[in-house]
Amino acid sequence: MPYHHGDLRRTLLAAAADAVAESGAAAVSLRELARRAGVSNAAPTHHFGDKAGLLTALAAEGYGLLADTVTRERLSGGGIVGMGVAYVRFALDHPGHFEVMFHPALYRADDEELSAARARAADALAAGVTARPGAGGGDAGTAGVAAWSLVHGYATLVLAGAVRTDDPQAQARAIARLLFPDDAP
Amino acid sequence: MPYHHGDLRRTLLAAAADAVAESGAAAVSLRELARRAGVSNAAPTHHFGDKAGLLTALAAEGYGLLADTVTRERLSGGGIVGMGVAYVRFALDHPGHFEVMFHPALYRADDEELSAARARAADALAAGVTARPGAGGGDAGTAGVAAWSLVHGYATLVLAGAVRTDDPQAQARAIARLLFPDDAP
DNA sequence: GCGCCGGTCTTGTCAGTGACAAGATATGCG
DNA sequence: CGCATATCTTGTCACTGACAAGACCGGCGC
Secondary structure (H helix, E strand, O other): OOOOOOHHHHHHHHHHHHHHHHOOOOOHHHHHHHHHHHHOOOEEEEEEEHHHHHHHHHHHHHHHHHHHHHHHHOOOOOHHHHHHHHHHHHHHOHHHHHHOOOOHOOOOOOHHHHHHHHHHHHHHHHHHOOOOOOOOOOOOOHHHHHHHHHHHHHHHHHHHHOOOOOOHHHHHHHHHHHHOOOOOO | OOOOOOOOHHHHHHHHHHHHHOOOHHHHHHHHHHHHOOOOOOHHHHHHHHHHHHHHHHHHHHHHHHHHHHHHHHHHOOHHHHHHHHHHHHHHHHHHHHHHHHOOOOOOOOOHHHHHHHHHHHHHHHHHHHOOOOOOOOOOOHHHHHHHHHHHHHHHHHOOOOOOOHHHHHHHHHHHHHOOOOOOO
């Protein structure tokens, strides 16, 4: 085992995402993560400062991934329903990130890198709402909040085990179509 | 100060709800709650066994309150939109309970009292969905999941600070009407 | 009135944790 | 080769959750 781990920061983030997904942010211990990575208990401190720093980095990574996922779907013409499904897919694929992202008490919301990533995600989502076909009827802001609430709530309920289904993406598509029946694809 | 507190269980639950709402479940410490209540650090153990026991009781109380809130709205003829608004109002009035309820990793999901309260809440919500006027069009299950997702997601986003508004209940009503335009009131 | 029994709370203890200080080691650059 | 810096370790402290053992209190039967 070399003295320098080589890629400790990335390793710790990945382990943290797994641990949060599995047992919740409260149950994650820096020492446990350090043990899994094969380093001493104080090594994570160097990279993240403290626990909030690690979760801040995790949230920032999550917002970046979300922005990528949603943007890719928008560019491939999935429509607002497709973007909603992509949002749900992101949450289910990255439950650890998702969990932390929407609990600001866990991290430093004023972090620069995090704010940038969050803004990028917000732009990606907003682009999908304003560009939808039937955008004439009703307030775009209200429709956007409704769309976000719908997919966010669905993802949260599935992750919490409150809603059970074999095919979450299909069900996500079905409920999104209830809200946006006019969406093209 | 009498040796017996008199109402320690209730006092601890209330303090826990406040503390969770303020700083998240992770930041709540049994010792801090005990200090606030003016008892020793091991007193809570007697009533709840451990931290998971306390959060289990808090979640059960929350499901009971939710069932009461939603049922009252249904009986007063608020329709499915009114029930959705009541759901949001419950979440914003009891953020500590709401936070814990949908993080099963924090408590013992197989607890008897909790299961009963959760079933009561589920029945109250289901009664509203199946009784709505335009129940003919589409799958009732899908519509129910959509309704639940919408209001749950909206409440979660407002609590997380991701959506900001002066009048959450009015906005909740607006987005619920997008999903259920035919709802009577 | 009295004893005692169960429920309530306290004190004391242990391992695990987050945070930090001080120092050791490796890496890259001149 | 020599050194500055990034990276990691060891050691320490206060705090927490969990538990064991015992003290205290209220109400019950007698």
